[in-house]
Amino acid sequence: MNRRPPSTLAVVATVLAKDLRVELRTLQSVPAMLLFATTIFVIFRFGLDRTRLDGALAAGVLLVTILFAALLAINRIFVAEREQGGFEAIRLAPADGTALFFAKAAALLVYLVVLEAFALPVFWLFFLDSGSGLVPLLPVLLLLDAALAVTGALISPMATNSRARDLIGPLILLPLLVPAMIAAAGAGQHLLAAGGPSYEQYGTWLAVLGLYDLIFLLIGWAAFDFLIED
Amino acid sequence: MPALPLDEAGKYVAAAYVVFVVLLVVYIGIMAAKLGRISREIEEIADLAEEQQAAGSGQQAAGGEQQAVEEPAP
């Protein structure tokens, strides 16, 4: 019998694989996110009374949609753990509780990347004249997804274990995510500009997003254990 | 932006400082209310303790006279 406790990486991989398998089988989160995003695009079309978007408006619509779709997934990500004893299991296992944090953040990241794989073409179809701005937007979106994933994995257990479950998560996350949104929109508005992508301050915004991700990753790493304690 | 004439500017400055003072006074009021509640509770507890003391020594409880309770120092 293997007496060494499993490495954190092994635990992360196991939990992540479990989550992805469950999601694949039950299709709880991702299809809802896709449908949600598409419908929000339609609502924006009518709310703004626009059929073509560019610049800051395009970036805003896209990013807000991704944000709200992410909130859907974040609200659900720890529910199974709470209801089926996942928190206790991690506490009892000879594994670092932080592994759960990394696994959940990774799962959220995967969901968001899948979401964008579908939502970006739809967005292009609905609103954009040219898709040339989307390719340089991908790194920005990836870092934004990481930001959503990391803060979501940090705040969600607090929300899930509270009384006002679906309310507390978004309530805390929205102000918390403002710097990431500022950075993503700052880059996005230039990349989606009408005359073709412009790389004004591209590096700066990527750096801000990267810093944001790093800081909250560190905080999650340091503090997550306290969230799953009894 | 050119500076406002003194009488107009004065109103805004006064407003800002008044807001500050009002917030402060409201806070003091809330603290005073808390202090009042604490004082009342101390009196109740003092009464309760005395009743127990009187009952415990087997004598009739001294008829409910209020002992002066020293207010907590500010």
Added chain:
Amino acid sequence: MKASTLRTLALLTALLIGAGFALVFFYAPNEADQGFIQKIFYLHVPLAIVALGGFVVGGIHAIRHLRSGDPVHDARSYVSIHASVIFGVAVLVTGAIWAKASWGKWWVWDEPTLVSFLIVFLLYCTYYPLRYAIEDRERQARYASVFAITAGAFVPLNFMAVRAAESLVHPRTFGTVDGGLPGDMWLAFLVCFAGIALLWVTLVSFELTAKRTSGQLSRLRRALDESADRAPAGTGVAGRIAPGGAGTR
């Protein structure tokens, strides 16, 4: 904290604030560009700095709470954040008054410092629903501490991000090209800052003392109720009085 210390704190605060305001109105000269309006600066900026500092202090207490598990640190964290939120209200209101007087509108978006502060303020406002949504006392304290640490780290990050999307509308009194504040304005500012900072400390100390006292009263009451229960029957001891909301929040 001893009563005499509280008294001294309060007196010192009153003195410093009084001296500060006196300096503002009788000593510091009128600023060239903004005129008399600039006097709000002596109130608004110290409030903002102290509020932000208070949030960071709340985060530090939260770290100590998580490491030690001692609820005292949690109380300090909560009260620090609470006081800073109240100061934050004052910052936003005085900021709006200053904006109206300077630029004609009660709120301007292209103005990084005030916008950053608004976001920080909104985040810390969610501290209360978070605490109230968790019933278990210990878990509530732990989650609140994680929040306080996260939010504390968020403050500098947020200011950086908003500034990167910046404009030059907000008067940057300290970093201006023309040399910043002249000496007599500096003095007035520093005294006001010291007074407001001490005000924060005083209010936090009073609040903490009140909390602790309430807590001790609850313990006393519980102890008396228990010993009343154990008293021999038939002595006519008064039944328990329902505790009148003495619990700490």
